[in-house]
Amino acid sequence: MKTPLDTDFNTDFANQIAQLEAYNKHHYRPNSYLHKWWARRCGSTFRLILKQLVEDEARRDYYAPGGLAGKIILDPMMGGGTTLHEAIRLDAHVVGADLEPIPVLQARATLTPVDMVALEKAYKQFYTALRKEITPFFQTKCPQTGVETPINYTLYGVKRICNGRSVIMVDSLVLRVESDGSTVQLCPRCHAVLVDTAVCSCGDSAEKPPLLEKGTKIFAEQPAEFEDDYSIPHYQRYVPLALVMRCPRQKGLRFKAPDGHDLALLALADDLRQTLPFDRADFAIEPGRKSRQLTPREIDNYLDLFSSRQLLYLHHAIQLLPQFPPEIRLNLGLLVSTSLEFNSMLCGYKGKNKRRAGAIRHTFSHHAYSFPYTALENNPVYPRKASGTLQKLFQSRVRNGRLWAQKPRERVIGKRYSVSGKRLSVNSKLPFVEIVGERDAGVEVQQVVEMTAEQVPSFLLLQGSSTALDLPDSSVDFIVTDPPYFDSVQYSDLAAFFRVWLRHLLPDAANWAYDTQESAVDPHQLDSESRYTELMSGIFAECRRVLKGENGRFIFTFHHWNPKGWAALTVALRQAGFALVNRYVVYSENPISVHISGMKALLHDAILVFAPKEAVDMVWERPSHINQSDSEQFCYDCGTFLGWVLQQDVVETAVQDLWQEALL
Template sequence: MKNLTVPAVFSALETDFPILEVSQLAEQESWRKEINRPLYHIHKWWATRLGSVFRAITLAALSPRGKGMWDDFYKTHNLTGKVVLDPFMGSGTTLGEGLKLGAKVVGCDINPVSTFLVRQALTPVSEVALRRAFEALEAEIAPEIRRYYQTRDPETGALIPVLYAFWVKVLDTPCGEEVPLFSRYVFAQDAYPKKKPRAQIVCPACWSIFQDRYDAIETICGDCGHNFNPQKGPAAGQNLTTSGGRTYKIKSLLPVSAPPRHRLYALMALRPDGSKIYVAAKEEDHSLFSEAAERLRTEDILLPTFPVRAGHNTDQARGYNYHAWRDFFNDRQLLCLGLLLKAIMRLEDRAIREQLLCLFSSTLEFNNLFCSFKGEGTGAVRHMFSNHILKPERTPLENSIWGTNRSSGTFMSLFESRLLRAKRYLNEPFELRLESDLLGAKAGTSKVVASAPISPRLVESWREIEAVKGSAALILNGNSAALPIPDRSIDAVITDPPYFDFVHYSELSDFFFAWLAPALKGSYPWFEREDSSAEGEVQDKDPQMFSRHLGYVFAESRRVLKDDGVLAFSFHHSRPEGWAAIYCALAQADMTVVAAHPVHAELRAASPKSAAKDPISLDAILVCRKRATVEPISYSLETIQARTSALSKRLEEGGLLLSRADYFVIAASQALIATGYECLSFDEIEQRLLEIMNAISSPEASSLAAAE
């Protein structure tokens, strides 16, 4: 092994990055990301990184050694003349944080949904104008939508608004029995049932609704006298059992070419005094739905026509015969969403129209047949992307599209909680400040404004961004392996690359694309496609193919990066092949890792992370330079273990809980520093990383950690 050589340092990001302070702040931000950084949650995007982390990265990357560290985090900065590029801009986190620091920003994404949502997030629009347009929509179309979401109060007979409708998939057995896919007959309970044990139960005999304890194992229906165990429904795992005791594979009973039928069985409604009630679905409720379905056949409205393509994240839905995106909605949802979209498209002001179109698209996440009920005492709607696959929901929850002031996930509620909150953040971009060293949901925080208002000029070319003297953003759609940017013109490239094997973004974003494309293809050429994917997309199940495409983007980043600039990106993976892909991509681009900083990245309890056996909560911030600008660094295995131990100890003493997978993230990132100048094949670097993974979990590694 070569001796350690300290290279010339151009930026603060290559030195002792404040991993503990940033991680403590990031942990707090991660509890309510959509509130603490609303700008990046105006619309659904996957793996949205934490704004506090990227503020710290960007500040350090654009600051000389000795500056841009924790003492400068809450200061107002004006990095005039600096330009930051994000070639995988996603939800726009890098762009927003760069603008807050006074830099110009360039963002590019191959996905049209990303490009559209970032443009809308960074466009300053008057709240007064937005409210005026919203109120016009409310007067025009809300009454039509709300008419389809009402029911009779069983006590007064008056019509009252429906908040949520409860459905269940039903299948027919060969013996002619219709079987609902309930796993249990308790369909609604409090989010904290031990404190509030009363729950809603549907009777399997007469379909009436009544209350009992959430954990009752025997109950009697007050309407028909049926005695049953509400914890045991017909569906269990991949099987269902009939009332006669026959067991079938659920997939064997699916219709030949269509998704399963659904049965409406209960409603949650809102009384005038603000109290919520559960009622069984009656004939009038079924007739109202049928009326909406009949009207859908005659309405001239924009509806999705695209098929669901086969893919890693879509195959489970296709296995249930969801072959078209319109299949993800029932007829009432299609009608009301179509009416709302039609009304939005009639708005004359393009900027306002596109803001509300972005809101409409955001609403889709909470208004489809893949949503479910989270429970009382929390946001009621579990959105369709709570899993990173499109998992068919056996007991879907139908939201009420426009909603009321007591709704969750509706056009009305998201107007306030997402759109307006994001616009206000542009005017007053605040940071969280921890008031103590405690971590967790109850750690005290305050808000500090440490940036000028975000008000960039959105430009369409590099020539324009050069000409602007103040704040400017160039937001591109296309392959970041071929950027319309001159050589050596970017001060820092800061990004978060996609995963190669877990989340295929375009397969999921097709859900939104199917609605947006018909509305926007006349305005943006990147919506004139068959789906949201494109040639050159960095997404592949094969890690070596993924690495090659990522290498093309890194090589292009190197071309546009100034010689004294850094490429910094966040990454984590639980297996050596993921890190081997990163190593080979950087080698292909003639870049090398010069520093690696572990920081908190994600709320450990977040789904689906909470279901993982050994969840990762850390990202490694990999800081890279052009190989020709630095001297090689080489660490022994013992040095990698020692550095891993020291870094993990620093985080754990600050209150972070680390898993074995987190230790590997730290060790693998340090190994990339040590191997940056070696010419290793994919298999060779994967084998070396496997040895490191085994070493950090060995007794010898534990002894070394104790010694440290």
């Protein structure tokens, strides 16, 4: 029996909606963005894929609810959980597996129905208690009125040596350009905060280290040569230069240089840091491909990436969480963990221009570790819903996500406002429509045998290697996933930044002692081509084992410039016994995304549809050439070539030669 996806996929519609979603994916599917994860694909694309597996043609429409009731969908490499969320909305049972604990915890938190009244009450209790402990360290006085007010964030410069003299480096001396053209800037001599045209009277008498802007080439009439003192912990390499707040008696942001009282509070936090019960051995950095960026700076412990106030925040959060019920504790623990992306001493400042949204350049804005000259220490318990605060994150990641999950919406494309003759009601200024009858939630089960046709949509989560899935043979109808790409970003390595804290925030919620060497893209020494092929072969073999007979389909998205990546994929598919049924190409990446900007990045994904080879009668012709000048055509040609190679009777060692020749 064929599926509609075997022969048909609306790529025009998929591209239209993906080009909109790619710019702000978290606004389109807020419930799947509770915690930081990387390389998420557009949910709309996966909804379209799943809709083409629906038997009832009337329910196959993108805007029609449901359609997969009773079907079991597996994602063996679930990452951000896109497949699970999209499939459970269509009334399917879903199984998600991942070696990493963060995807498992995030899926459990976001797929489990929660009493929002109870969650809101618990959050308020948690936030109030946390704020009581932390706020005293984030208080200052408004420089204009003298009124005590909470600090929004603190800006730091980094200490360096230039031509033998101590200096402090910043990204820019200008801290703010208002809409009327007025500025807030730092005096490079005495570090005073100067508003608009004010001129500092310090002259040459200032005794503080001079402030230098990033890119300084000449200092003291000599070519600037810089050195760094890595003998002190990372957090101590930064000097506070400006406190930013909102005075209750005045409008707009206020900037001030820290005074004696402010510095005394910072010193007190530093003293308390020494009393915190954190064992440095628990936070040691294991060198992976991304975390090796920390080694040249002699950073070997995650604790050193956080200020003393940030560690106090984490300590009190850890102390407060055990009082809450497990499902509430899971949500709050993930909330605190994801807040660390906006609350570390790796955060930069991008609030110079008032017209630019948000002041924080978060820790992983470049999918890597970066080290700003102007570091930003956020106030996580700031009472307003400001960028990176608990108040803001609870609103955007938890409250908005759960409300959306109860009434999912989809973007309406063009002038289409009806499904099966029924008019769609557009309930916002943007053309979004609620998909009546859908819910992004289900009931968690412990075994796949509990997933019956009579059962409401359910989910099963497996933490462990997908080379050995705890599932019966022929137990899932379809497998839809997005595998890690050969030589891709080391997400497991980057995730350690959160993992070391989550195992203290949620110690009993996951297996924190798992072996990262089982990751398909290993963050340590085994991330070789052969290891990738071996692990993907093992995962694909398990997919073949658990997939139901001739009607089962194995579907995933993929793209890669490197012939070794395609060759590894081909070998894994051959060993597992899969053949290509069809391939489609869809838009996938925002071209101005900061982590691909300026790179030779593919902006499209190939959607590859496979079935057990004995169920495939399609004969693939070798393409005359692979177009390497166009992202979309390249992915299409590679998909076609993959289908052809899978049908060739050649030894595995010849597979890479075929790809190498094709992608010369």
